[in-house]
Amino acid sequence: MVKMSMVYEGQLHCSITHGPSGNVISTDAPKDNMGRGEAFSPTDLLASALGSCMLTVMGIAATRHNIDLKGTTAEVVKEMVQTPIRRIGTISVVIRMAPGIPQEKRSMLEAAAHSCPVHKSLHPDVQTPIQFIYE
DSSP: OOOEEEEEEETTEEEEEETTTOOEEEEEOOGGGTSOOOSBOHHHHHHHHHHHHHHHHHHHHHHHTTOOOTTOEEEEEEEEEOSSSSEEEEEEEEEEOOTTOOHHHHHHHHHHHHTOHHHHHSOTTSBOOEEEEOO
């Protein structure tokens, strides 16, 4: 169990404190939803969580198989839909793999990415196209 605490600071801004570490992040509503877009929106955090979760789970698998993933990157693009309600419609992920990943290990790493807890927690209506690019 991990506890996080939030405080609404007014003007659509929140502060979030991560209990175990004490790290603090801020959120703001996006410009297209009455905010100023001065920080991650809550839906930005969710989309970012998908990319970082995929990298982390791949890193765990890579460590178990003595593969160096250092330098692997993920780029996430979040698209909102308005109907029937405002929600995330698509989170596209492009993962650029570090050079030198052996061909025979790639499917294992991709399966690890697809099994990340954030990906498994998303509603099936949220589209999640994922692309892996190898150097």
